[in-house]
Amino acid sequence: MTEQRPIAVLGGGSFGTAVANLLAENGHSVRQWMRDPEQAEAIRVHRENPRYLKGIKIHPAVEPVTDLLATLNDCDLSFVALPSSALRSVLAPHADLLAGKLLVSLTKGIEAQTFKLMSEILEEIAPQARIGVLSGPNLAREVAEHALTATVVASEDEALCERVQAVLHGRTFRVYASNDRFGVELGGALKNVYAIIAGMAVALGMGENTKSMLITRALAEMTRFAVNQGANPMTFLGLAGVGDLIVTCSSPKSRNYQVGFALGQGLSLEDAVTRLGEVAEGVNTLKVLKAKAQEVGVYMPLVAGLHAILFEGRTLNQVIELLMRAEPKTDVDFISTSGFN
Template sequence: MTSPNNSNKNNSSANNETDKESSEKQNGMLAGIFERATKSGLGRKKSNPSSVESAVAKDMADIHSNPTKLRLAFLGGGSFGTAMANLAARNGCDTTLWVRNKRTVKAMAKTQTNKKYLPGYKLDDRLKYSHDLAASVKDKDIIFIAVPGLAFRETLKNIAPFISGQSIVSLTKGMEKDTFAMMSDIIKEVLPEVNFGVMSGPNLAIEIMKNMPSATVIASESEPLRHAVQAALHSAFFRVFASDDIRGVELGGALKNIYAIAMGMAAAYEVGENTKAMILTRALAEMSRFGVEEGANPLTFLGLSGVGDLYATCSSELSRNYRIGNMLGRGMSIDAAVKKLGQTAEGVNTIQQVHEKATKAGIYMPITHALYAVIYEDKAALGVALHLMEAGFRSDVEFVMAHDHSNAALTAHMKTSGSNTKSKDGDADK
């Protein structure tokens, strides 16, 4: 006879075995993901840094101990370029904000405000303004680029003749039209020798101008560059965290725009808090699933550039993407909403790029596909939302418990009993 103690012992040893097996299974899954992430070449330190990188790294290390020595250029005089340039100037860095329009530059220098994008916010006295691109980028340590994604390649090509060792940091949260290139891909194509990074996080420009405590992430393979960006921008109101997962950080910033549009639309339909939480969390699942396929580390999506930015943009009317979604939810056409906004909303293009890429690559992105169907295929939002709710059974966090493909049997059963579990493109739940 087995005593209760023995039985506990047996149970606990059986449980231990099961725990061990399941933890081994999880470790195996994560090891596979990390291997793919590192194989992509992103998020890895170069074993042989180029001579340019070594030279810059040496300077950066010196500069780290004295950030005011840094010479910086910010390209793009919209709300974000201006807000970031202002932070750097306030920290005492020698900072030039390049704006393409000569008249705007004159007005900004005279009024020390950005009347169009950040009206009413006084900029630091030490911030310099220029419309001369060559003069703005020459002899700088770091060039920050804050133009919309659709203008990123053109901007890089324009500065290429004047690059001689400067580092480049993308602040842009978009994707190139049709090529699906991220900003880091474009930097590597146009300026293959350059030392670079991407910066992304929950950074609504107006809140930064109001000195509301905020934080962001600089991702780069170059540690000196990461430190230099931290030194340039860090203040009592703004913290800069570091990462070496370039792909994960920039995908977080780009993908969250899709879900900010979805959430703005949901708000127009006055959905409840449970619904908002479901959208936000399933959005995070989509983002990390897509990220892993693109070589990112899924854990990056748990950081500021992932869930942090997703939360900020999905819950604030300060987000232009959220506002676009809200206008769509109130019955406006996409063209009318974009025109009314009059500012950059990267998500409008990103939905199209990600929908196409995920469809081709067979990545399960139901919210993105649903949003695409509403915006670009004129499907009724309510019908699409109901359809989403009918999708087959899935696991919650698929890096903890892999999606159970025995669902296929269940899906088949539901189909024969009349339920429609088909995804938009006709496949059964993948």
């Protein structure tokens, strides 16, 4: 059923645009808020977002807007697709408008100073709001081009999940539900770090065995950390865990993978990020995750290895030597090894 009130999408980047189009194609009227009036005007006139999703037609029911206050007033359901570095500063000044509203974060990052996930920030800013997250193997361009795609909406609020499924579910976009908001959101944030490593491995010409080892050991690390933080490890077997890890570690369309690929080609981190010109959340996540893993005593050798290369002056060969010669471990953490002597 078509919603009476418009639905808001906050963020003028590639994923905000892809989700705004999906909502509009499902018959909803959409206000896509962006900070840049010139970008809004360009979309209004040309019906395209050339900087972020060149070649994708923007549906007539998507209205680009720059008045955040009016947008939050007019809409009771908002999808938040802002970079993690901007979410708090954009929404905190409007906290009083958010009580009772439905806020769904699409952002896959961790706040640098607090180690908070985006829905935790939303909760802090707007304790009276109803909060959820959407995460999964969802490359924006493929979503916009109608590649068959699945995602997960997660919240303790079942009615919120049903509403998101109702507005977003469509012919090419399938929305599964979960009540593990923390696990789903953590999966989306953590996988970005491993996509950088995977991109590097490809640029360096590493083999298929290596790529498979990387993805599988990444999943082991992510899950180990998540369990330490109180998440349900089973969530990591789903779309928002292994699903998103696979797509981001295998696709040159992923920005995090692209940063890793550029690093593997010999670019500095600064040049790799500049060349990308879009958000690659994994760079910040790597810094905060390395510190957090150390603080809570979780063994994350891939995270530590990438951090050592990018921020501690270690060479790739030194790190590979360390990783490969590390003390042998058991394969899967959560299987009892009591049968071993």
